Amino acid sequence: MTSFSKHKLIISAPICFVLLPIGFALSVIMISAFLAWVGQIVWWQWLIFSILSAALLFHIVTKPVLCHINTTEIDGVWQLTIHLPISQQEQLWQAYLTKATYLNIVGGVVLMSFYVVEPRRRYFFCDDHQKQHNQ
Known part of the structure; x- marks a missing residue:
């Protein structure tokens, strides 16, 4: 580690x-x-x-929707809680953060790119608007 x-x-x-x-x-x-x-x-x-x-x-x-992110190391494994709209269930994915970009537009947007290793290997892209966070 x-x-x-x-x-x-x-x-x-x-x-x-x-x-x-x-x-x-x-x-x-x-x-x-x-x-x-x-x-x-x-x-x-x-x-x-x-x-x-x-x-x-x-x-x-x-499209799968990101509900929650959790990690203890930026370079380590990230745990993503993903909501799947078709089956109406949530899954826990394990992924590595490959890229994160902050855009200072309309209150701020963070674009994140993950390489998912579980449940299957793939790339997952998501955007996180400031309005999306629970207060």
């Missing part, structure tokens, strides 16, 4: 789910549908638009 600091680090952060991505996607779809209606597109273009809109909403609704 290697660490760059002598002090013990404990990070435990509950995160609330916000409907920002769904609202943004719905507003983009509604604006696009209005512009398509004004432009009087043909039926097959409406079909393609509808399929792409449904695929976008399905991706947003079924």
